Amino acid sequence: MSGPVSSTTTTAAPPDSQRSRSVRQGARSLRRGAASWSASVVLAVIALCFVVPLSWLVLASFDAEATYETALPASFSLANFTAILTPEQTFVPLWNSFILSGGSAALTVIAAVLAAYPLSRFNTRFNRPFLYTVLFGTCLPITAIMVPVYSLFVQLNLLDSLAATTFFLAATSLPMAIWMTKNFMDSVPVSLEEAAWVDGASAMKALWHIVVPLMRPGLGVVFIFVFIQAWGNFFVPFILLFSQENQPAAVSIFRFFGQFGTVAYGQLAAFSILYALPVIVLYILVSRVFGGSFAMSGALKG
Amino acid sequence: MKLIPLAPAIILIGIFLAGPIIWSFYGSFTNAALTGPNAKNPEWIGLENYTTLFADPLFPQSLLLTVVFVLVSAVIGQNFLGLGLALLMQRAHKAVAAVVGVCVVAAWVLPEIVAAFVAYAFFFRDGTLNQITGFAGLPAVDWLFEHPMLAIILANIWRGTAFSMMVYQAALNDVPKEITEAAEIDGAGGAKTLVFVTVPMIRRSIATNLMLITLQTLAVFTLIYVMTAGGPTNRSTTLPIMAYEEAFRYSDIGYGTAIAVVMLIIGAAFSLAYIRLLRERKPS
Numbered sequence: 001m002s003g004p005v006s007s008t009t010t011t012a013a014p015p016d017s018q019r020s021r022s023v024r025q026g027a028r029s030l031r032r033g034a035a036s037w038s039a040s041v042v043l044a045v046i047a048l049c050f051v052v053p054l055s056w057l058v059l060a061s062f063d064a065e066a067t068y069e070t071a072l073p074a075s076f077s078l079a080n081f082t083a084i085l086t087p088e089q090t091f092v093p094l095w096n097s098f099i100l101s102g103g104s105a106a107l108t109v110i111a112a113v114l115a116a117y118p119l120s121r122f123n124t125r126f127n128r129p130f131l132y133t134v135l136f137g138t139c140l141p142i143t144a145i146m147v148p149v150y151s152l153f154v155q156l157n158l159l160d161s162l163a164a165t166t167f168f169l170a171a172t173s174l175p176m177a178i179w180m181t182k183n184f185m186d187s188v189p190v191s192l193e194e195a196a197w198v199d200g201a202s203a204m205k206a207l208w209h210i211v212v213p214l215m216r217p218g219l220g221v222v223f224i225f226v227f228i229q230a231w232g233n234f235f236v237p238f239i240l241l242f243s244q245e246n247q248p249a250a251v252s253i254f255r256f257f258g259q260f261g262t263v264a265y266g267q268l269a270a271f272s273i274l275y276a277l278p279v280i281v282l283y284i285l286v287s288r289v290f291g292g293s294f295a296m297s298g299a300l301k302g
Numbered sequence: 303m304k305l306i307p308l309a310p311a312i313i314l315i316g317i318f319l320a321g322p323i324i325w326s327f328y329g330s331f332t333n334a335a336l337t338g339p340n341a342k343n344p345e346w347i348g349l350e351n352y353t354t355l356f357a358d359p360l361f362p363q364s365l366l367l368t369v370v371f372v373l374v375s376a377v378i379g380q381n382f383l384g385l386g387l388a389l390l391m392q393r394a395h396k397a398v399a400a401v402v403g404v405c406v407v408a409a410w411v412l413p414e415i416v417a418a419f420v421a422y423a424f425f426f427r428d429g430t431l432n433q434i435t436g437f438a439g440l441p442a443v444d445w446l447f448e449h450p451m452l453a454i455i456l457a458n459i460w461r462g463t464a465f466s467m468m469v470y471q472a473a474l475n476d477v478p479k480e481i482t483e484a485a486e487i488d489g490a491g492g493a494k495t496l497v498f499v500t501v502p503m504i505r506r507s508i509a510t511n512l513m514l515i516t517l518q519t520l521a522v523f524t525l526i527y528v529m530t531a532g533g534p535t536n537r538s539t540t541l542p543i544m545a546y547e548e549a550f551r552y553s554d555i556g557y558g559t560a561i562a563v564v565m566l567i568i569g570a571a572f573s574l575a576y577i578r579l580l581r582e583r584k585p586s
Contacts, residue, residue, distance in 0.1 A: 035492075039393040046387065047405040050460060052434075053424040054408055057416070060423075068429040107314075115311035122304045130308070132577055137319055139514075139573035141521030143542045144565035145319070147549040147558040148326035151334060152318075171318035174311055204307075232413035234524045239550075250415045254528070257419065265423070272416040283411045 061273050066266035080270035088244070089256075090274060097248035097275070099162060100237065101230035104169035108226045109219055111170070112177035113185075117207050119178070120185040121193075131182070137175035146239050153240055165240045169233065173226045180225070184218030185211065217290055224286050228279045249275040323566065330560035336553035344556065351560035360536060360544065361561075368520065368540040371455060376519035379459035381512060384466025388474055389496070391467075403467070410464030418528035421457035422446070425529065450530040450538035457525055462518065466511050473507035474500070506579070513576035520569060541565050 052070070060066035061080055063073035084090050119127050149168065150159075158164035192214070193206040201209070212219070234250040241247050247255070253271055256264075330351050334344035355361050387406060391399035409417060424430045425445040432442040445453045477500060485495045501508070523542040526532065532539035532547065539547070541561060549558025 036393050036395060039390045040395050040398040043387070043390050043394050043398055043402045046383075047402040050405045050409055050463075052430060053420050053460065056423050056430050057420050068423045068426045069433050070430040111310040111314055114307040114309075117307050118304050119308075124304065126305060134315075135577055135580070136570075136573050137315065139517050139569065139576055140319075140323070141517060141542075141565060141569045143521035143523045144545070144562045144569060145322045145326065147545055147555060147562045148322040148329055149318070150549070151329055151555055151559070152322050152325060167314065168318045171314040174315055175319075178311060203304075207307075228411075232415075234413070234415040250413060253415055253419075257528075268419065272419055276412050276416050279413060280411055283407075 057269050057272060060266050060269035063266050066269060068265060080264075080266040081274070083264075084267050084271050084274075089252075090249075090271065092245065093247060093249040093252035094275065096162065096246060097231055097250065100166050100169060100248050101227045103163075103166040104173065104230045105223045105226040107167065107170035108173050108177045109181075109223050111174055112181040112222060113207070113212060113219065115174075115178050116181040116185045117203070117211070119182050121190065121203075131179070134175045134178050138179060142172050143235060146235060150239055158240075160241055160243050160246055162241065162246050165237060168240065169230045169236060170226075172236070173229055177222050177226060180222050181215075181218070184215050184222075188214045221286060221290055224282050228282055231279050326559050326562050326566065329556060330563045332556045334555040334559070336550060336555055347556070351557050354557065355560050355564075360539065363536065364539050364541050364544045367451065367538065370451065371458070371522070371540050372516055372519045375455040375458040376462065376515040377512060379455065380462045380466045380515050380519075381508075383459060383463045384511070385470050385508075387463070387467045388470035389500075391471065392474055403471075406467055407464045409461050412461075414461075414524045415528065417461050418457075418525045421453075421460065421525065422529050425453040425457070446530055447534055450534065454526050454529055454538055457529060458519065458522060461525065462515065465518075466515060469507055469511045469514075470504070473504040477503050509579050510576070513572060513579065517569060517572050517576070520565070520572070 056068070056070040059070060059073060062076055062078070063071070064077040064079040065074065066080070118124070119131060153159045153164065156164075188211050192210050193203075196206040196210055197203075232250065234254065237248050237251050238254070241251065244252070244255075249271075253268075253275060256271060257268055329344070331346060331348055332344035333347045333350075387402070391402065394402075409420075412420070422429075427442065427444045427446075431445060436442065443449070481503070482495055482499055485499045486492075490498070521542060522540070523546065526538060526540060526543055527546070530538045532543040541564065545558045545561035545565065548561060549555050
């Protein structure tokens with residue numbers, strides 16, 4: 001790839017531009033070519049800085065004699081993976097993570113769709129204050145409320161309950177989910193439901209049979225967003241779940257680090273990769289299937 | 303009647319979010335403890351937790367460290383690096399930009415505990431960073447012990463820059479090419495075009511991004527807890543770490559709650575500022 005030539009695609013003149021301009025533009029695109037080349041070099045250096053720490057994780061997981069140094073394994077080995085593939089080490093924690101994330105994502109999507117419907121379709125005086133309160137809740141640092149949440153769970157005898165923690169995680173992601181769902185629902189035209197209303201369908205029927213099917217991609221994004229957040233959450237289950245059979249992978253991996261992290265680096269890396277894999281796959285799914293900007297637009301537009 | 307579908311959401315948020323927030327104001331006036339007789343039946347002790355907090359030399363230190371952490375790692379680090387990356391990616395070859403995007407986003411997609419381990423391994427005494435500086439002939443430094451703040455700040459920049467980068471990529475896509483090109487035809491250099499044309503056009507995205515990354519960074523716990531646990535001797539104890547330590551290690555829930563209230567008030571101030579920004583953007 002030679003810089004100046006290939007860069008013409010990025011600096012191509014708009015089709016309606018005048019001829020006289022295109023001469024000057026040609027000279028500029030040469031200059032741009034050099035700029036494009038140097039931009040690529042700078043980017044590559046920055047990207048290298050981002051990748052170097054990660055390369056340790058991958059290399060160490062396949063190295064039976066891994067240390068904290070980044071090094072090519074003397075021999076490629078799956079020993080770390082086979083060592084940790086036991087029920088108590090991997091399968092139970094991953095299953096718990098799945099229950100927590102899947103459960104809270106499902107709860108969140110259902111509650112968010114129900115809540116978004118009146119907010120999107122009916123104009124009441126209640127809407128704006130509610131939406132701004134929800135947005136306010138989106139911003140509050142969850143870390144800050146974990147101490148009072150612990151007290152609440154003590155009072156209600158909910159500590160170490162997987163179900164209660166699932167509900168709590170659903171509640172924490174609900175403000176963001178309502179905000180996103182309402183934005184997605186706003187883009188579904190009301191005229192379709194109005195036809196259903198004329199035919200005598202109730203608002204709830206119209207919601208489930210007309211609106212929800214039309215906003216499936218949006219709901220998919222919300223579900224995956226909540227799932228990824230819950231899957232990666234460490235602090236909440238760390239505070240609220242303490243018996244080993246209830247702990248999700250985020251917490252069990254931390255216990256493993258505390259007990260064996262100073263000896264079994266390779267296994268720690270292997271476990272980390274197994275645990276990270278599902279969210280990486282989901283993220284790729286969201287950005288490939290739905291497009292990254294689509295997901296961002298639901299989350300960020302006001 | 304029309305508002306009945308809101309009930310499940312309101313109940314969930316009411317119990318698990320609004321409840322603890324309201325309770326935290328009450329709890330910070332009690333001597334609630336993790337275990338023992340004060341665990342189930344805490345007593346009202348008035349402002350004692352707050353007077354202790356404001357007299358505690360650790361509090362102003364934690365507050366300062368939190369401000370430094372947010373300012374350097376988010377407002378300066380993530381924000382400028384994110385903007386720089388987005389600008390460079392516009393100029394660079396498409397394929398290069400795509401690969402770089404994946405590299406930066408990779409650190410952001412990982413679960414936080416995994417990212418924290420990776421950062422720990424990188425800055426560890428026998429870790430990758432010292433390996434690299436060793437190649438350059440520099441002496442090994444115990445980063446996590448000697449420069450804990452630097453280590454957690456760099457780790458947070460590494461982990462969080464992707465968010466700013468994506469916000470700015472989206473914002474720059476909305477800036478019409480004709481405008482920046484017109485500025486360059488009129489003889490404005492790249493830097494001038496950036497400062498006087500591009501930045502003013504994306505200023506709302508900049509404000510939104512700054513507010514969101516500030517709130518996110520204010521709440522960072524796992525990264526710091528795994529890398530330094532606030533140490534050595536509290537030299538990297540930010541407010542979330544301090545609240546956790548007081549509540550769960552020293553079993554003083556009431557005192558930890560008072561710290562939580564301070565964090566909530568700081569967070570609330572930023573949230574309100576953010577919401578005002580959004581309302582300005584969309585006055586309908």
